[in-house]
Amino acid sequence: MSDILKLNRTVAPKFKLPCKISLPAVNSIGMQNGLQLYAINTGTVDVLRFSIVFDAGTRYQRQFLVAGTALNMLTEGTEKYGSEEIAEQLDFYGASIDVDIDRDWSCITFYSLARHFEKVMEIAEQIIKYPVFPEKELNVYRQNHKQQLIIERGKVSVIAGETLVSALFGENHYYGSFAQPEDYDKLNSHILKEFYEQHYSSKNAFMVVSGKISDREIKTVSDFFGSAAWGKAPKAEAVQQKIISSPEKTVHVPKTDGVQSAISIGKVLFNKSHCDYFGMFFVNTVLGGYFGSRLMKNIREEKGYTYGIYSNMACMKDSGYLVISAEVGDKYVKLTLEEIKNEILRLQRQKIAKNELSLVKNYITGNILRSIDGIWKIADTCIDLLQINANFEYIEQMLDEVLKITADRVLDLANRYLDADTFTTVISGRR
Amino acid sequence: MIEYKKFILKNGLTLLAHRDRSSTLAAVNVLYKVGARSENPHKTGFAHLFEHLMFSGSKNVKSFDDELQVAGGESNAFTCSDYTNYYITLPKENIETALWIESDRMLYPNITQHNIDTQRSVVIEEFNQRYLNRPYGDVWLLLRPLAYKVHPYRWATIGKNIEHIKNATLDNAKCFFDLHYSPCNAVISIVSDMEYGKIYKLVEKWFGEIPARPASNCKFPQEPQQMEPRSLTVERKVPLTCIYKAYKMCRRENPDYYVCDLLTDIFAGGKSSRLYVNLVKNTNLFARANAFISGDIDEGLLTVSANLLPNVDVKKAEAAIESEIEKMRTEKVSEYELEKVKNKAEASHVYSETDILNKAMMLGYYEMLGNIDLINEELDYYRAITADDIMKVSKSVFADEKCSTLYYKSVN
Secondary structure (H helix, E strand, O other), X not given: OHHHOOXXXXXXXXXXXXXXXXXXXXXXXXXXXXOEEEEEEOOOOOEEEEEEEEOOOHHHOOOOOHHHHHHHHHHOEEOOOEXXXXXXXXXXXXOEEEEXXXXXXXXXXXXXXXXXXXXXXXXXXXXXHOXXXXXXXXXXXXXXXXHHHHHHOOOHHHHHXXXXXXXXXXXXXXXXXXXXXXXXXXXXXXXXXXXXXXXXXXXXXXXXXXXXXXXXXXXXXXXXXXXXOOXXXXXXXXXXXXXXXXXXXXXXXXXOOOOEEEEEEEEEOOXXXXXXXXXXXXXXXXXXXXXXXXXXXXXXXXXXXXXXXEEEEEEOOOOEEEEEEEEEEXXXXXXXXXXXXXXXXXXXXXXXXXXXXXHHHHHHHHHHHHHOOOHHXXXXXXXXXXXXXXXXXXXXXXXXXXXXXXXXXXXXXXXXXXXXXXXXXXXXXXX | OOOOEEEEOOOOOEEEEEEOOOOOEEEEEEEEOOXXXXXXXXXXXXXXXXXXXXXXXXXXXXOHHHHHHOOOOEEEEEEOOOOEEEEEEEEHHHHHHHHHHHHHHHHOEOOOXXXXXXHHHHHHHHHHHHHHOOOOOOHHHHHHHHHOOOOHHHOOOOOOOHHHHHOOOHHHHXXXXXXXXXXXXXXXXEEEXXXXXXXHHHHHHHHOOOOOOXXXXXOOOOOXXXXXXXXXXXXXXXXXXXXEEEEEOOOOOOOHHHHHHHHHHHHHOOOOOHHHHHHHHOOOOEEEEEEEEOOOOOOOEEEEEEEEOOOOOHHHHHHHHHHHHHHHHHOOOOHHHHHHHHHHHHHHHHHHHHOHHHHHHXXXXXXXXXXXXXXXXXXXXXXXXXXXXXXXXHHHHOOHHHEEEEEEEEOO
């Protein structure tokens, strides 16, 4: 077959990657009440996305599940509209809502066709400013989400992940504690309302709007959220709690009814404000941060022990951790642990080859471009940045740092931060 | 509205190009018109296993992923019953890298014993992770063979069982490639900020010299009409009992397909939907309820499913579901409710046009269906649906003798 082909396929086509990227323009607009709106005009399709982010994550709750339930219950009834009316109206306008909560932040997002934006924002205002947390809807929520949590906790990956994070931060720490299904029974409307009043207000939030934006849409947001101050909550004060890691370095959580075990290996590291963050982000990518990573190549593509293995750097407001996770056949647990160890040792002992170094640099560059492409992703990235008090220039800085990194620095960082005996290992499954 | 231009190369490869001026990336999608329905009933799971093998490099591309990643790209793929879909995004300047590696694996993929051994093992772990080691993971492994007795939809894309994957050989893989991975059995779709003529030239450069091969002419049996209600009860260690009622529905090309889609939105599209309000919220029987269509090319399934709260009587729960179905058969939906689900269909269509990769996938998908114009005309079909259509289709779909029911019971 090859004799008839004229094209020389043995040589890869030329490619190039930008050293500078054109950053999306963000229009930062101060509202009359002090609330900040960040508007990103991505303009081609007639849709809009509006997010409002509150400094109201689970770290601020004094009882399990309160922060998440308060957020989810915002749409379940307001002074003006009952929950069914809210659902009817949003569905009728083809709008949809996403809520998202993590340890530090809560966020509610509305997706709308441009022509219905004003109507959707009117409902959004009711939801965000005047929720009433009705008992009837709370009962339904509590019952269903309790069952959902029971199902989640039947997954070995969830068990291993939670056990690890508890071991790293301490099971009473706001970053290391996890709710039990029974905690749903302890919720009531009063507790939710109290949490809402203490954490939801124009003083404790910021807003991001993306899509086809003109002055009209800015005015709409401003009319509904930006005029008078609303809500009683002061700006959050994040009080730091001391991390108390478990001295146990290996934990086994037995679960005998499955065919696979989940492995979670990790250590407390740092967040995005640390001077070595970009460097370690790079090291983590090499190790297990993308499909072509060393862990993936070795443990999946060479040995076939797992469907997927990843390492990830989780970053929170006042800490962070690195975690390697995989679900593997029970018979591969030991072999996988050995190979993870080998890959970490290889990073510490051998300088990364030139090819791999530039491959990972290029891959990360491409990923940065992906992270700001399209109306949804651009807003997500913008929110991530605002949460660390940064703007899109941070991405530029990240790209600069990534492109500058050397093999020596990778070696140095791996030795400084990845010593095997600093990791905690959790296995959920058969022994 | 997605504007596009269609080209057909001499070797039969179809190209669809769409220009998106707003993105710095290019999306390259390659769809092969082969899926689990083309498999030998004794070698199921093969289309999906083969998808894994396609990432093992090719004659001139030692590592598919390395060559792509070094050009800033990322890729993945999925297999379904009707087709297999490979996709890439990368900086638009580097589009030729995507064309190089995709064309090279259409020419000579690196199918070796070592690769097949490893990917067999990876797929077995995938089978375990996604189907056996997850609560409710095996639902479709049970429901498909209940609903289909003859058609290949009776097995899931992962395969009937692990043994089939274990037995896959190198020869099987080579035959599968020769039979199904020819240019005329593929559609490449590209979304990028580039003139159509230029895209065509580049695709012609990399794919044009791939020799034409005969199209696969895979015949598989069509499912005879189901004439009796079917049911299966299983017990599993899961927290909640679930009921799945899967009804036979029309083929993808039948206009009733859109009616079925709207039907499921009336049932379960959002928090104002009937199943959520009437079953989850206003009875104490269910934790969740859902309705969805399978979206298959041949006769598909319209499934209504529900998770029962603990200690709820299965018969009582099923009666509640059936009363909602009965209402759909006997009472006309209001103009308001119809308008609502149409608006929702329109909105999700518009939302799907905001992402370059999604647009590339849609172009490939509609071309595979055999009518690319549907990509922009489909909304008109939804808009034209009347309350009478909904009732008529409900009456024909929701018949006991077309239903397969799975009782997935929780035991401790």
